[in-house]
Structure formats: C-alpha cells, structure tokens
Amino acid sequence: MELNRRETLALGLGAAAVMALPVRFAAAATGEEMIAAFTGGAAVTEGGVTVTAPEIAENGNTVPVAVSSEGAVAIMVLAMGNPTPGVATFTFGEGAGAHAASTRIRLAGTQDVVAIAKMADGSFARGAATVKVTIGGCGG
Amino acid sequence: MIKLTSIRTLAALALAGGVVLGGAATADEEAELVINGELTLVTKTAAPDHLKDTLDTIYSGWIFRENDTQAMQTDDFDNPGMVFVDLGMDAWNKVEGTENKSCASCHNDPAESMKGVRATYPKWNEAAGELRTIEGQVNHCRTKNMGAEAYKYVSGDMANMVAMIAVQSRGLPMNVAIDGPAKAAWELGKEIYYTRTGVLDLSCASCHEENYDKYIRADHLSQGQTNGFPAYRLKDARLHQVHDRFWGCIRDVRGEPYDRGSPEFTALELYVASRGNGLSVEGASVRN
C-alpha cells in the first residue's frame, strides 16, 4: 500500500516510541519480547543453563525452581505461560559464590519455565524445564 | 496396610507397559522427616487403642505430599511457616492491654512454659468447666490477664501465636486425653466425624478413613491428621489453623460449617487430634 509522507512519519515515530519504552512498562510484553530486550536481539544458544523444577507441581502457587549457568553474569527467568511472563532476573556480582539461585514461583498452569543466561563474554544461552501444574480436587 | 490403589501402582503398571507416567515426584511413603538434620519426627506409627479396630497405622499428612513439599519442611530456613513463628515470638514479647503485660511477663521463655501444650490440647479446663483449644486459652489469657483485645479466632495474629506455641512441642508425641471430663466432648467429636453432611453427602471418614492415599482429582488424600497444624499451605502461602481447615472441608462438601471456635469444632478437634495420638507434633508444617 502506498503511504504518504505524513503516514510514513507517523509509522516511524510510533515504532520509535515503542522501542524507547522500557520493557517493564510495556503492558503485555510477551516472553519472546522480554528475551529480545534482554539479549538486544543477539543469538541465544541452547544449553549451558540448567533449570531445575518439579515435573509435576502439587500447586501452582509456590513452585520451587532453581537456575544455574556456570560463568553467567545474569540469568533471566520467564514463565512462558503466565499472563505476565517475567519471573526474576538474577544479576551476579563479584561476591557471588556460584552463578546459581533458587526461588519459589507462581505458575498459572502447565508451561515451560525458561532461563536465559548472559555470559561474561556477552553471549547468551538458554535452558528450560516443563512443569505440569495440577488442579487440586477437594483441597479447598 | 495402606490401600495401594494410588498412582504408584498405576505408575508401576504403566512402566511395565512401556509408558512412563509423570511420576518422578510422587510422595515417598517410606521417607523420614528429619528437621535441621537433627530432630527426627514420627510420621508413621501404630494407631492408638481407640482406633485399632479401624486402622492399623496412622500417618502424618507429611507422608502424602510430593518430594519437593516434603523437603521444604526439613530446614527451618526453607520452611516459610517459620517466619510466622518469628512473628508469633514478637507478639509473645509485646506488652499489650490495660495490665501492661506481655505473654512473657507471666510465661517467660515459651520453650519451657509452652512445652507440651500443643501435644495435649484441646484439653479440659477444670476452672472454666470447658474443653479449651490453644486459641481459646490464648484469648482467655489476653482478655482476663492482660486486659487486651482477643485475637479473632482464625486470623494471622492467632495463627502466628499458635504456630510459635506448637513449635515448642515439636518432636513430642500427640497425647490428648479422651477420658475423664473430656469424654463427652470426645464422643460428640467422634459423632461429627462420622456423620455425612452437605450436598456431596460426605463425612470426614468418607475421605480420610475410607479413601486416604487415593487421589481426589489431583489431591492426594491424607488421613486428615492435625499433628502438623498450624500448617503452612503452599496453595495460598499462609498458615492454616485447625478450625479453618474444618470450615473449608465442610464448605467443600457443600455443607454448613460450624463456626470457627465453636464447641462443635472444638469437640471435633479433640477427636481428630486423638486419632493422631502417637504422631509427633510438627510445629509449623508445610503442606500443599
């Protein structure tokens, strides 16, 4: 379709405005968008990042998850099936004894928990685990 | 004998057929519960005398939980309930009410003064002529001795206090008295336990005696013991008191629950506690 000058400018400005927004304020940033923001669009290799989570979570409200990646400066954890996929980003400092951390998270349903690690040399790696979240019966 | 109509049998059959069920994290019925690497709790023992005709063995609710949930209770810094025990301890030391006292003013160190309480309550109170729960006793002390406002029977404040008191008996066997002046209440509690109620027409026994260890949808049914209460439930990330759980269960069968703190629930609490006589008090336990 042919765009006149005004429409082209508006499109460009609009795109620039969206790009300038920090991901935190983009109301419904998808998991993929958050990964792109974290990596700046760089390639992400599979492997080298371990995500430990139960195969079946008795409840979705408090699911223990551990992530580790040797040599990682930071690890971003995402719950790809949650309404908002962000879980946590761990940035390790010089005082860290290991590039690993454990926490407990909320999962809205069965989904993949993904971890993207930023390595010291600026490269990125990915790991994931699938967690089945069961619905209780009479637990109330 | 546990009725092994559970998912483990199914898993075993499925494996034999070359299909793997997602059973990697099922409950381990032989697991031992050791707290902080030093205190071993009794989670499985012979049923008390009054129950011997019905059950051989009684099990703590801990046995029926997934491995991850079980693990969370083994370290007091993994156990989220313990931060609420800390809050209960803060409340213990807080001066409140017209008499300018805290619990500590009379009871000093709870590790000494509250030891054995959780294991023997609900208990008949001779002076008051009634069966008392820990909650009832806490509120009696607050109003009569401290001149302070009673805690709401089921509330965060009360749960924190009861959890802190429970921890002081951790490791002691449950040992509530079912004879003497408590007998009438015990009989009432027993009657409530076995009476079907609600639209779903179920009694406590329907699930917790006749079908424990089976799955109701995705919930692994326990024997409904109370030795682990107040329980930190992961599903809503907070401490739960016994009457709160009774209330929830009866609501779940679409019945009309008695009030929290009512004589009926107190009687039921005594009866249910007596079904667990012999199991260790777990302090603030971790459950689903």
Added chain:
Amino acid sequence: MADGVKPRVKAPATAKAGEAVVLKTLISHVMESGQRKNKDGSLIPRSIINRFTCEFNGTMVVDVEMHPAISTNPYFEFEAVIPATGELKFTWYDDDGSVYNDAKTVTVA
C-alpha cells in the same frame, strides 16, 4: 512500612577465607500480583517487593529484579564468597517505597 513484613535469613556464623557459603533468605510479604480481584470484581492493585540485593562488605553478591510471579513470602537461596570477616547486607525494595533490611556477620577464623 507494611505491617508484618519480617525478614528471615540463614547465614553461617563462621567461614574459611575464600569459602563459598549457602545463604537462604525469606521475607513475609503478600506479593500482591495485580491479577487478583476484589469481591466487587475490581482488580486489587499490584504491590510487591520488586528487588532484592545482597552484598558482602560492600561487594555485590546478587541483585534480583523481581516480578509478580515470585511467590508470596519470597524465598531466595544463593551462594556468597567470604574472603574475610565481614557483614552480609540484605535489602528488599517494596513497590510502595519501603525498604527492608537485615544483616549477618560472618567471621573468618
């Protein structure tokens, strides 16, 4: 400062020089996700702890950006290197501006 927000930290009292020690941290906080609804159907606004940091003698150990998917009563387990006697400082930052602190001294024999 929200009521009933209390930290609880496990850190060893002593360590060998250069040892990596395991730390466990918990804080009692509802972590209102912003997804739940009131009885009248209106959304309960988000109110969470959005950041947790740990440092040892001024050196950063871990800095965690937190989202509503972190469970109520946020829990973290991680490791810190203890080069010499010093203080571990733990800080939690609440959406409402409150800051919660805890500290543990670790002695290197």
